[in-house]
Amino acid sequence: MMRAATIxxxxxxxxxGTGLFMLKYEVQAQEQRLSGLRKDIMxxxxxxxxxxxxxxxxxxxxxxxxxxxxxxxxxPLKPSQITTIxxxxxxxxxxxxxxxxxxxxxxxxxxxxxxxxxxxxxxxxPALQTPRQVPAVRPPVAPLPAPSRPARSMTAGVTVPAxxxxxxxGAPQKAPQPKGTALAQTKSAPPVRTAAVKPVPKPTVKPAxxxxxxxxxxxxxxxxxxxKAPVQPQNNGNVMVIKSPALAEPEVASTRVRP
Amino acid sequence: xxxLFGRHPETYTDQDAGDPGTLHIEGVRKRAxxxxxxxxxxxxxxxxxxxxxxxxxxxxxxxxxxxxxxPSYQTRSTDLEIDRxxxxxxxxxxxxxxxxxxxxxxxxxxxxxxxxxxxKVARVLPDINAAELRTKLQGDRAxxxxxxxxxxxxxxxINALGIPGLYFEKTEKRVYPQSELAAHVVGLTxxxxxxxxxxxxxxxxxxxxxxxxxxxxxxxxxxxxxRNELAKTVADFHAIGATGMVMDVTTGELLALVSLPxxxxxxxxxxxxxxxxxxxxxxxxxMGSTFKLFNTAAALDAGTATLTSTYDVMHRIKVARFxxxxxxxxxxxxxxxxxxxxxxxxxSARMALDLGVENQKAFLxxxxxxxxxxVELPEIGAPLVPNPWREINSMTISYGHGMAVSxxxxxxxxxxxxxxxxxxxxxLLKHDPDQPIPGQRVLKPETSKVMRxxxxxxxxxxxxxxxxxPGYEVGGKTGTAEKNGAGGYHHKSLLSSFIATFPTSNxxxxxxxxxxxxxxxxxxxxxxxxxxxxxxxxxxVIAEIGPLLGIxxxxxxxxxxxxxxxxxxxxxxxxxxxxxxxxAE
Numbered sequence: 001m002m003r004a005a006t007i008x009x010x011x012x013x014x015x016x017g018t019g020l021f022m023l024k025y026e027v028q029a030q031e032q033r034l035s036g037l038r039k040d041i042m043x044x045x046x047x048x049x050x051x052x053x054x055x056x057x058x059x060x061x062x063x064x065x066x067x068x069x070x071x072x073x074x075x076p077l078k079p080s081q082i083t084t085i086x087x088x089x090x091x092x093x094x095x096x097x098x099x100x101x102x103x104x105x106x107x108x109x110x111x112x113x114x115x116x117x118x119x120x121x122x123x124x125x126p127a128l129q130t131p132r133q134v135p136a137v138r139p140p141v142a143p144l145p146a147p148s149r150p151a152r153s154m155t156a157g158v159t160v161p162a163x164x165x166x167x168x169x170g171a172p173q174k175a176p177q178p179k180g181t182a183l184a185q186t187k188s189a190p191p192v193r194t195a196a197v198k199p200v201p202k203p204t205v206k207p208a209x210x211x212x213x214x215x216x217x218x219x220x221x222x223x224x225x226x227x228k229a230p231v232q233p234q235n236n237g238n239v240m241v242i243k244s245p246a247l248a249e250p251e252v253a254s255t256r257v258r259p
Numbered sequence: 260x261x262x263l264f265g266r267h268p269e270t271y272t273d274q275d276a277g278d279p280g281t282l283h284i285e286g287v288r289k290r291a292x293x294x295x296x297x298x299x300x301x302x303x304x305x306x307x308x309x310x311x312x313x314x315x316x317x318x319x320x321x322x323x324x325x326x327x328x329x330p331s332y333q334t335r336s337t338d339l340e341i342d343r344x345x346x347x348x349x350x351x352x353x354x355x356x357x358x359x360x361x362x363x364x365x366x367x368x369x370x371x372x373x374x375x376x377x378x379k380v381a382r383v384l385p386d387i388n389a390a391e392l393r394t395k396l397q398g399d400r401a402x403x404x405x406x407x408x409x410x411x412x413x414x415x416x417i418n419a420l421g422i423p424g425l426y427f428e429k430t431e432k433r434v435y436p437q438s439e440l441a442a443h444v445v446g447l448t449x450x451x452x453x454x455x456x457x458x459x460x461x462x463x464x465x466x467x468x469x470x471x472x473x474x475x476x477x478x479x480x481x482x483x484x485x486r487n488e489l490a491k492t493v494a495d496f497h498a499i500g501a502t503g504m505v506m507d508v509t510t511g512e513l514l515a516l517v518s519l520p521x522x523x524x525x526x527x528x529x530x531x532x533x534x535x536x537x538x539x540x541x542x543x544x545x546m547g548s549t550f551k552l553f554n555t556a557a558a559l560d561a562g563t564a565t566l567t568s569t570y571d572v573m574h575r576i577k578v579a580r581f582x583x584x585x586x587x588x589x590x591x592x593x594x595x596x597x598x599x600x601x602x603x604x605x606x607s608a609r610m611a612l613d614l615g616v617e618n619q620k621a622f623l624x625x626x627x628x629x630x631x632x633x634v635e636l637p638e639i640g641a642p643l644v645p646n647p648w649r650e651i652n653s654m655t656i657s658y659g660h661g662m663a664v665s666x667x668x669x670x671x672x673x674x675x676x677x678x679x680x681x682x683x684x685x686x687l688l689k690h691d692p693d694q695p696i697p698g699q700r701v702l703k704p705e706t707s708k709v710m711r712x713x714x715x716x717x718x719x720x721x722x723x724x725x726x727x728x729p730g731y732e733v734g735g736k737t738g739t740a741e742k743n744g745a746g747g748y749h750h751k752s753l754l755s756s757f758i759a760t761f762p763t764s765n766x767x768x769x770x771x772x773x774x775x776x777x778x779x780x781x782x783x784x785x786x787x788x789x790x791x792x793x794x795x796x797x798x799x800v801i802a803e804i805g806p807l808l809g810i811x812x813x814x815x816x817x818x819x820x821x822x823x824x825x826x827x828x829x830x831x832x833x834x835x836x837x838x839x840x841x842x843a844e
Contacts, residue, residue, distance in 0.1 A: 056353035056356075
């Protein structure tokens with residue numbers, strides 16, 4: 001009895017001692033880690049401090065202004081550019097018709113919205129095409145190659161033979177054309193940004209042509225001047241109330257850089 | 260235990276009875292045993308006590324006091340410790356900050372081979388002359404700064420040399436990211452990070468004590484615009500200097516303060532006395548015709564003149580050896596409004612005579628022109644006030660001669676004239692919205708209203724026409740003073756100034772531009788007066804800062820028609836985009 005109790009107490013003492021010992025070392029290790037982290041935080045804060053100074057230096061208003069005028073074509077706001085909503089004239093229904101006279105207004109603006117996000121055309125396209133086109137064969141053909149192109153740029157060679165084989169369908173014929181224009185664009189315009197713009201013309205061309213039964217005018221426009229493709233959405237963009245800055249700016253930048 | 264300490268007589272009685280001879284011995288043994296027992300008791304008691312104390316202490320430490328034990332030695336905060344706090348503008352843009360840096364110093368007595376050390380150091384730091392450094396090291400100085408603010412590469416290279424006696428010191432370097440932009444406001448520090456000018460000097464102790472940045476009332480964007488326009492004007496008219504300010508008339512906050520020529524506070528060598536001279540606060544000048552604003556306000560406020568009072572300006576005034584005359588004499592009596600519009604000296608002098616010396620003195624004192632301006636800068640100029648203040652002084656002061664004040668005086672004074680009559684001392688610190696604005700009524704609100712209309716009239720039909728900005732109702736007053744130098748006033752060295760407020764219907768901001776010695780150019784038809792130099796600069800500044808500060812323009816009818824036509828034809832998207840970008844900037 002006495003002996004069992006002694007052994008029990010001894011065992012408990014040993015366990016407690018070991019536990020305490022390990023706890024102590026654990027605490028030491030944690031404190032070391034803590035001090036290491038504190039040191040890292042201090043260093044990071046010091047770097048942030050230095051970077052703040054640099055940020056402030058680079059944001060010097062005179063420098064920003066010079067850069068904005070040179071690269072973005074921006075100028076200081078003039079008092080005449082400020083107006084109140086009340087002072088704006090009422091919308092004149094004849095004006096938009098005059099500017100975008102070439103195509104029916106509803107068809108063109110709708111595909112433009114998805115252009116901003118490259119993947120968006122996929123849902124937008126079938127929605128457009130299915131109501132207009134009666135034959136059931138064409139819609140499945142056209143949408144299938146279409147999504148692959150805007151997403152993976154122009155390199156997809158597999159899709160080319162498939163649409164090319166169908167002479168009658170208007171959509172397949174248009175499909176290769178954008179590719180050609182896209183390739184030509186990459187040759188002439190080196191900046192990467194054009195790649196982002198490229199998907200833009202393709203969807204616009206496609207929905208526009210299905211409305212017109214004759215495929216001929218579209219191929220003619222494509223090879224002649226690919227430059228027209230990007231211009232077209234821009235005109236439309238001016239008519240639209242909502243204008244994406246992503247559309248216009250790369251173009252401004254590239255034209256400015258060339259000279 | 261009980262058996263050990265208890266008495267057991269029966270064990271002894273048996274033996275004692277048998278042998279009486281052993282009694283003595285038994286007695287001795289017993290006594291020894293008793294002694295031993297007593298000692299045992301005492302020792303036992305001591306031990307018991309000791310264990311009790313230990314037990315008590317354990318309870319105390321573990322249960323009672325254990326909670327308040329120190330967690331660890333690293334309880335200090337992890338915030339970056341900076342000796343000198345940052346200075347930022349009203350939007351939080353850094354104007355001055357302290358960056359960590361390393362300085363190199365030497366204890367020459369600990370260096371073994373001084374010649375070799377000097378040569379090695381000179382190889383790493385090319386701008387140090389080896390021979391010079393050797394003589395320095397061989398001197399009897401115990402401490403020597405070799406170089407301040409080493410680059411990290413240099414620090415590494417010096418360290419790699421392994422020369423004993425060379426040490427690094429962690430220091431801070433004061434850096435001004437905006438360079439000369441706000442040099443005269445922020446000031447600068449010397450090599451030991453002691454403020455020697457501007458805010459750096461005024462708030463020397465506070466900057467060392469505080470942690471969060473000191474927020475100024477300056478708006479760096481307004482400051483840039485003002486500085487650009489002044490620099491352009493100085494270049495166009497070959498002036499020797501310029502100064503300008505923008506003030507919020509409702510609070511007295513200065514949004515911009517520029518004095519040209521200025522210096523780059525990052526480069527001590529550029530801070531020459533000429534460049535460091537703050538024309539806005541330290542320089543005192545005879546301001547010229549802008550003083551007519553005070554004269555008119557004083558006369559209207561005191562009731563010695565009304566807007567319809569007329570004064571004879573056809574005859575020059577001759578007092579002693581002085582003669583007061585007009586540059587463009589009018590041949591009919593002028594009303595008070597016309598006197599301000601055409602800036603007639605004679606008319607102003609006659610108004611001052613009606614007003615009286617004491618009234619004038621009291622008014623100028625009320626608007627703070629007779630004492631040094633109160634602003635948080637060490638560079639404050641005391642105004643030069645005539646003493647004694649005679650009638651002739653009163654007459655010349657009416658059109659801004661015979662009394663010299665700093666441009667800052669003009670700002671605070673005129674702001675009281677236009678803001679409804681409350682005098683707010685100028686400040687360079689951002690106003691805390693919770694705090695009341697210090698102010699003191701110095702003018703009747705009606706007089707202030709009249710003054711605003713008069714200033715508006717000066718721009719629409721008077722001498723300040725070139726400051727007009729379509730969309731903003733600008734009201735101001737030109738002032739062209741001849742500088743007083745050796746041998747009297749110089750007709751060729753002018754001080755052209757223009758002070759304007761906008762919008763006059765509800766003034767928010769006051770803008771001043773003062774050009775020192777502009778020369779007439781072909782574009783200005785040879786004129787160097789304020790209407791041709793300072794007024795257009797103020798107009799351009801207002802056109803740019805108005806939209807920036809969120810003042811909604813009030814288009815005049817013709818402008819609105821033009822706008823309608825423009826909006827209809829132009830792409831509306833363009834202006835929208837520019838608005839957002841301007842805001843983002």
